[in-house]
Amino acid sequence: MNPIKHARNWGSRALPKKDPNFGHPLDTSHGPILYVEDVSVSFDGFKALNNLNLYIDEGELRCIIGPNGAGKTTMMDVITGKTKPDAGSVYFGQQINLLELSEHQIARGGIGRKFQKPTVYEALSVYENLELATAGDKRFWSTLTRGLNGEQKDRISEVMETIGLTDSVRNDAGNLSHGQKQWLEIGMLLMQSPRVLLVDEPVAGMTGEETERTAELLTSLAGKHSVIVVEHDMAFVRSIAREVTVLHQGSVLAEGTMDKVQNDPKVIEVYLGE
Numbered sequence: 001m002n003p004i005k006h007a008r009n010w011g012s013r014a015l016p017k018k019d020p021n022f023g024h025p026l027d028t029s030h031g032p033i034l035y036v037e038d039v040s041v042s043f044d045g046f047k048a049l050n051n052l053n054l055y056i057d058e059g060e061l062r063c064i065i066g067p068n069g070a071g072k073t074t075m076m077d078v079i080t081g082k083t084k085p086d087a088g089s090v091y092f093g094q095q096i097n098l099l100e101l102s103e104h105q106i107a108r109g110g111i112g113r114k115f116q117k118p119t120v121y122e123a124l125s126v127y128e129n130l131e132l133a134t135a136g137d138k139r140f141w142s143t144l145t146r147g148l149n150g151e152q153k154d155r156i157s158e159v160m161e162t163i164g165l166t167d168s169v170r171n172d173a174g175n176l177s178h179g180q181k182q183w184l185e186i187g188m189l190l191m192q193s194p195r196v197l198l199v200d201e202p203v204a205g206m207t208g209e210e211t212e213r214t215a216e217l218l219t220s221l222a223g224k225h226s227v228i229v230v231e232h233d234m235a236f237v238r239s240i241a242r243e244v245t246v247l248h249q250g251s252v253l254a255e256g257t258m259d260k261v262q263n264d265p266k267v268i269e270v271y272l273g274e
């Protein structure tokens with residue numbers, strides 16, 4: 001992707017810092033929903049990210065691959081506000097400077113992150129897990145005492161359908177298979193209606209059938225959400241990928257279709273040829 005073509009409009013106005021919903025609609029009029037520009041992160045002098053440039057379009061499904069230590073986790077940490085870079089800029093739409101926001105504000109503002117290990121509430125049912133996710137932290141107590149409104153209940157039904165757990169609605173999350181727990185956690189993120197979903201190694205430890213269903217799920221989420229998938233399983237990446245970004249030593253080594261990057265001599269040398 002051409003960074004000049006995608007560069008943000010730097011003349012845009014500053015944002016209110018304290019409003020987690022940012023006070024106005026997200027401006028994606030130039031295409032990308034996420035701009036990571038010239039981002040560098042050092043740990044004790046070692047550059048985990050080195051002038052990283054990444055542009056994610058609204059509604060796209062992007063796979064990020066790269067060898068161990070390429071900077072994939074650090075990139076997600078920067079986007080979600082867990083790590084602040086030494087240099088560069090990270091914008092959500094044209095105007096929202098993510099580097100000015102806390103991890104919590106970013107999560108509440110529409111960037112959801114799914115970590116590798118599922119973290120559902122095992123003693124609660126599938127429905128209750130989604131119910132809690134609907135509430136968010138602010139409305140937690142009122143949800144427990146007053147229950148959900150009709151719109152929220154409809155949203156839970158819709159999400160249960162999307163993640164394929166409608167038949168397990170009353171089951172304790174602790175009794176779900178590993179794959180089902182992963183889908184439930186994706187469902188919990190969906191309850192917050194994120195604009196961007198970052199998903200870290202979604203199919204690690206899944207059966208073949210679970211992997212296939214996860215491919216269908218993530219593919220179905222694209223369009224409504226921008227989905228960024230970090231994954232080592234190349235067969236899985238091939239099954240879902242449209243645009244693939246290969247990271248190496250903290251920078252983008254190659255970008256394009258799976259066929260294009262898989263045949264790129266630089267990629268073969270550092271990664272696929274291992």
Ligand SMILES: Nc1ncnc2c1ncn2[C@@H]1O[C@H](COP(=O)(O)OP(=O)(O)OP(=O)(O)O)[C@@H](O)[C@H]1O
Nearest residue numbers: 043044047048066067068069070071072073074075
């Ligand atoms: N907190 C930290 N302190 C020191 N070094 C770190 C820290 N976090 C990451 N690194 C180093 O930065 C580099 C990039 O790490 P990162 O975890 O982002 O890579 P990755 O692509 O996610 O790798 P993997 O596929 O193994 O998860 C690695 O060499 C790692 O050891």
